[in-house]
Amino acid sequence: MSIQCIYPVVHLGSTTECHVDVNMASPDWHEQAAPWTVAGDIHAEVSADVDLNSVIEFVKQVRARIAGEFLSNIDAVFKVLNSGAVQVCLPLNVFYEYESELSQVPHHRVALVVQSLDDIPSNHNHDVLVDANQATLTPEIVASLKDQCVNSEQTLAFTNITSIPLIQAIDRIGGQALISVSVLSTELSLAKAIASILTTDRPDGLWTTLVVNERYEALGVCYSSNESLEEAIRLREGVYHSRKRGLWHKGATSGATQTLHTISYDCDRDLLQFRVTQHKEGFCHRSIASCTGPNHGLSLLQTTLQSRLSHAPEGSYTKRLFEEPGLLQKKVVEEAIELTEAKDPDHIASEMADLLYFALATCIKSGVTLDQVEKKLDRRQLQVNRRPGKAKEDFLKKKLESLALSSAIPQETIKKDVAPYPSPTLTTPTPAQEKEKLRRLTTKEIPPLHRDPVNPKARAIAEEIMQDVRIRGEEAMLEHAIRLGDLQTGAPHIIRPPELKSAFDTLDEREQKVLQRTAERIRKFAQAQRASIQDKCTIPIPGGQAGQNVAAVESAGCYAPGGRYPLPSSVLMGAVTARVAGVQTVWVASPRPHQSVLAAAHVAGVDGMLAVGGVQAIAAFAYGAGQVPVCDAIVGPGNMFVTAAKSLVAGSVAIDMLAGPSECLIIADETCDAAVVASDLLAQSEHDVAARAILVTPSEVVADAVEANLFSQLSDLPTQDTARVAVMKNSFTVVTQNIAEAVEVANSIAPEHLEIHTANASQIATQCQHYGGLFVGHHAAEVLGDYGAGPNHTLPTGGTARSFGGLSVHTFLRQRTWMSIDDVDEAKELIQDAVDLALIEGLHGHSRAAAKRLPSKQFV
Numbered sequence: 001m002s003i004q005c006i007y008p009v010v011h012l013g014s015t016t017e018c019h020v021d022v023n024m025a026s027p028d029w030h031e032q033a034a035p036w037t038v039a040g041d042i043h044a045e046v047s048a049d050v051d052l053n054s055v056i057e058f059v060k061q062v063r064a065r066i067a068g069e070f071l072s073n074i075d076a077v078f079k080v081l082n083s084g085a086v087q088v089c090l091p092l093n094v095f096y097e098y099e100s101e102l103s104q105v106p107h108h109r110v111a112l113v114v115q116s117l118d119d120i121p122s123n124h125n126h127d128v129l130v131d132a133n134q135a136t137l138t139p140e141i142v143a144s145l146k147d148q149c150v151n152s153e154q155t156l157a158f159t160n161i162t163s164i165p166l167i168q169a170i171d172r173i174g175g176q177a178l179i180s181v182s183v184l185s186t187e188l189s190l191a192k193a194i195a196s197i198l199t200t201d202r203p204d205g206l207w208t209t210l211v212v213n214e215r216y217e218a219l220g221v222c223y224s225s226n227e228s229l230e231e232a233i234r235l236r237e238g239v240y241h242s243r244k245r246g247l248w249h250k251g252a253t254s255g256a257t258q259t260l261h262t263i264s265y266d267c268d269r270d271l272l273q274f275r276v277t278q279h280k281e282g283f284c285h286r287s288i289a290s291c292t293g294p295n296h297g298l299s300l301l302q303t304t305l306q307s308r309l310s311h312a313p314e315g316s317y318t319k320r321l322f323e324e325p326g327l328l329q330k331k332v333v334e335e336a337i338e339l340t341e342a343k344d345p346d347h348i349a350s351e352m353a354d355l356l357y358f359a360l361a362t363c364i365k366s367g368v369t370l371d372q373v374e375k376k377l378d379r380r381q382l383q384v385n386r387r388p389g390k391a392k393e394d395f396l397k398k399k400l401e402s403l404a405l406s407s408a409i410p411q412e413t414i415k416k417d418v419a420p421y422p423s424p425t426l427t428t429p430t431p432a433q434e435k436e437k438l439r440r441l442t443t444k445e446i447p448p449l450h451r452d453p454v455n456p457k458a459r460a461i462a463e464e465i466m467q468d469v470r471i472r473g474e475e476a477m478l479e480h481a482i483r484l485g486d487l488q489t490g491a492p493h494i495i496r497p498p499e500l501k502s503a504f505d506t507l508d509e510r511e512q513k514v515l516q517r518t519a520e521r522i523r524k525f526a527q528a529q530r531a532s533i534q535d536k537c538t539i540p541i542p543g544g545q546a547g548q549n550v551a552a553v554e555s556a557g558c559y560a561p562g563g564r565y566p567l568p569s570s571v572l573m574g575a576v577t578a579r580v581a582g583v584q585t586v587w588v589a590s591p592r593p594h595q596s597v598l599a600a601a602h603v604a605g606v607d608g609m610l611a612v613g614g615v616q617a618i619a620a621f622a623y624g625a626g627q628v629p630v631c632d633a634i635v636g637p638g639n640m641f642v643t644a645a646k647s648l649v650a651g652s653v654a655i656d657m658l659a660g661p662s663e664c665l666i667i668a669d670e671t672c673d674a675a676v677v678a679s680d681l682l683a684q685s686e687h688d689v690a691a692r693a694i695l696v697t698p699s700e701v702v703a704d705a706v707e708a709n710l711f712s713q714l715s716d717l718p719t720q721d722t723a724r725v726a727v728m729k730n731s732f733t734v735v736t737q738n739i740a741e742a743v744e745v746a747n748s749i750a751p752e753h754l755e756i757h758t759a760n761a762s763q764i765a766t767q768c769q770h771y772g773g774l775f776v777g778h779h780a781a782e783v784l785g786d787y788g789a790g791p792n793h794t795l796p797t798g799g800t801a802r803s804f805g806g807l808s809v810h811t812f813l814r815q816r817t818w819m820s821i822d823d824v825d826e827a828k829e830l831i832q833d834a835v836d837l838a839l840i841e842g843l844h845g846h847s848r849a850a851a852k853r854l855p856s857k858q859f860v
Contacts, residue, residue: 003267005171006193007065008036009159009180012058013047020047021181024054033062036181038233039190040262041065041086043178052076056083060379065089065111067129072457074098075689075729081109084379089113089129092121093456100448105384111157117145120156129157129178139169146173162188164196171197171269191230194263199270206241209272211283214261214371216275217299219283220291222248224272229263236260238276256280298370301357305364321358322365331358438695438707439732443745446734453660453798454647455640462615462644469619474626480616486562486591487612494627495598495609503598511596515603518788519572525790526580529809543827546819552582552812553654555629557621558606559589559636562613566594573792573807574636575604581812585629589617614638618645622653633812637794656807660798661690661730664782665751665771667742667764668697672757672778674705678713680755681706683783685726686719693731694751696742703733743767750801753782772801824855 010033013020022032022044036042046055046068059066060083067089070076077088077098089111095102102110111127114120120128137158145156157176161167167177177193184190200207206223213219222240224232228247232239238250238258251257258276265272281287289295295303305318312319321328335355342348363373468476481487504512538547558574560567571588578586588601591613601609610617610628618638622645624630633654634646646655664684668677681693697703714720714727736742739758746754750770758764761777768774772795775782786793794807821827831853838846 004040004264005175005177005197006039006167006190007041007043007157007176007178008039008184008190009043009045009178010036011045011047012050012055012068014049014051014054022058024050024058029058030061033058034236035233036184036190037062038236038260038263039194040264043067043089046070052079055080059083059085067113074101075725077102078384078729081105082383084382085109086382087111087127092119095126097452097456104447108153109382109384117141120145125154127155127157129159131159137166139165142166142169142173142175145175164188164192167193167196189230189233191226191233194265195226195229197269198265198272199268201270204243206243207272208270209240209274211238211258211274211276213276213278213289213299214369215299215374217295218290218292219276219278222250222274229272232260232274233263238274251279254280254285256282258283298356298360301360302364302370305361309364318361321361328358328362328365332362438710438727440703441732441734443734443736443741446732446745446749448799453640453658453800454644458640458644459647462618462641462648465615466619466622466645466648469616469625470623473624474620474628477612477616477620477625480614481591481612484614484616486614486616491611493611495593495601495611497602497607500598500602500606500609503595504602506595507599512599515568515572515596515600518569519576519600519603521788521790522572522576522792523580525792526577526809530580530582533809533813541819541821541827542830543823543825544819544821546817549816549818550813551816552578552584553632553814554583555585555587555631556583556633556635556812557587557589557618557628557631559613559617559621559634559638559642560593560597561636561638561642562591562593562597566597568594568596568600569787569793570636571597571600571606572604572788573794575601575606577792577807577809578633578635578812579605581809583633583812587621587628587631589613589621591617613642615641615645618642618649622649635794635807635811654811656794656811657796657800657804659794659796661692662687662753663692663694663751663797664753664755665694665696665746665749666755666757667739667746668695668699668702668706668757669739669759670699670702671759672702672706674702675709675713676778677702677706677757678709680781680783681710681731682713682717682723682727683781684753685723685731686717687722687726689722689725690730691726693727694749695733696736696745697733698736698738698742700735703735707733739764740767746771750799752795752797752801753785755780755782770802772796772806821853824853827853828855 010021011019012022012024014025015023022029026032033042041063042065044058044062044064044066046066048069050068050070052070055066055068055070056079058064059080063084063086065087066080066085071080071088071090072094077090080088087109091113095110095112107125108127111129112121112124113129113131115131117130120130142158155174155176156170157178158166158170159178161170161177161179162183167179170177179188179193184193198207202208206225209222209224211219211222223243225241228239228241231247231249237260240248240250242248249257257279258274259279260274260276262275263272264275278289282289284291289299289303294300308318309322312322321331332355335351335358339348339351339355342351360370363369465480468480478487478493481493482489487493504515507515533550535550536547538545556578558571558578560570560574567590571590575586575588586604586606587608587610588604588606589610589612590597591611593609593611598609608627610620612620618634619625620628621631621634631653634649635656637659638646643658643660647658649655650658662684664681666677666680677695681695684693685691695703695706697706710727714723717723734742734745736745743764746768747770752772753775754768754771754773755775756764756768757778765774765776773782773785773791773793775785785791792807795801796804796806824831831850834850835847835854838844838850
């Protein structure tokens, strides 16, 4: 439960509009926030016009909980938390969307925002922020919520608080009162808000006030009153109430003033704590640091070194440390090594003291204080994505002796009898790459890939567009296409086969042959799938026969994304497969189609192309729009809006799947080529910033080699801006005990793509049960599947490979069953069973309908 009750609410913006409390575009934004940080942590509402980098800069300097629409992006949530946000406030729908990703975040770092007291969830340990109409909130209602929290660690926070009685009621239940700074600047001062929850047993009504320095070391005890509290907050200085002289501005006469940083209060609300920077000699009137005596330990050392930096005697060791080039660096390294070699406790303590001396001297030389160092430590405690904690390879050789990294892995670690490739090698990283690491997880730390592929906000947007196209047809489709940049006003949106042929003819012969060969390989694989399906089957039943017919749907719409890159391969994967399945009418949709996409549509033999994308294209396929027919099946990958649109029509038409970000998992052992494995991981990562590339290996040697090669290759990859985000945010390595455990990990994750780079890859493949597409052996690259080896590249993601297969001829086929009864005498037992079973279920109409089929002599 939080000790702090009063939270000033500031609005961050990038303009000077009246509703903005802190203008992040201003160079003095920190000063605009400073008057409110006196209260401790603050609550910051971020406007839509503030970019993410500005928010990150804010939380690096100000302790704050953060709220804003930009937090609907999970990457933004983690960036803000890792940068030092005390807490993020997420609406329930956003939290539930990313609940699996947020499972690794401590509960107290996420607050759930609800709009009503009735919405407070009872199944979570997270803090709850009630963003409701406070006109209906009374102290009595607040008191009734005392037992609402799941446990003592959970806190209820309330926005828009404007009255003392409500603040007091909220404090009594251990809650938090969020008060707008516009209110705190006018009708209710911050001092009054804080004073309202304080108590004292002193006859004079003063509050005991403990004064501490930046490092929370006690300087002395003073007293505060309502008047002194107002003045201290107004001036941001140490102002107290003297029992003899009344209002007391500390240091006004002596010059030993104080800069006030924060005011806090204890759990019993009868003690204030002022955290200050003490100027001049010290807090005590005897010109020492505190009323209990001088500084000690690190604080004393800091004071001494600061003095020596300015006044060290000529020729003294301290002066040499500060001025002689390289001496201080060498001493830090020397003492660090001696610390690691120390054995007994006294020796360790002695070497640690030496190291702290030289390390702090390094800080003081650069103007860095212990307070700054400790703030960094506190910020790191707030990180939710931890560093792997690996030692840097051959650090001392590289940094101190200027020796290169050893380039090869020891040959004795390689199984010579099964290694078709050279031993994995470690590529020497650049200084920038030295900081880049692929997350290294244990099997217990693996995040779940299972995630809802449908973004709630995308679904809401898609629903509006789908409904509009359903009602207004082609007119609405074109309006949305023009609005979203698919089309220019008046540009043609239907492309017929002759125009597709013309686009094909513009390609050079090599490109034409590539498309034709790729289509043929996809076609042959699909034909083999189709041939494996029995079209008809018939079995005898009592009095007749029953059977099944397999037939294709009549029309299909195949979607091909039109984002950063043209994807003719997706056109072929969808349209060629539909044709082989037996679909009579096949259309393709793709926004701003590239010539290669048009040419692929020609090669696939489609009946028409819709030059429109997104939700409006899916709506056209689902409901028909002008020349675009109503489609019985809609397939193909797309962005979150396409996925949301497909989810809305699933059940009305056949769809292939609801695909999310792409994934590739590689199982590798010492027989792999680390450079090849790294390139396959990068090939997956360049798809999208949300893509996931996962290495699972029983060898630390392989893990290190692949990581080094990955970042080396990433440095000059043209698509590195996308790939680097996917690698750093979503990708990871798992080092297992053995290959069997690696297979268990793969089966648990059920990835979209699974590559096996091991000895006996074919045997290991038989143990893999859950995947979208399997690529067996060192040469079977996932990219070959992407570009038309034969199997389809539209595959299930997000762990759904446990339940679904990829796009295939099966997607376009329907199983239609039939039955006939010719001899009711022979069927009488079947008919009587139907009569009786219907009565068991209470469906008398069913029973009577069956009974009428009984032979007449048995009918009652």
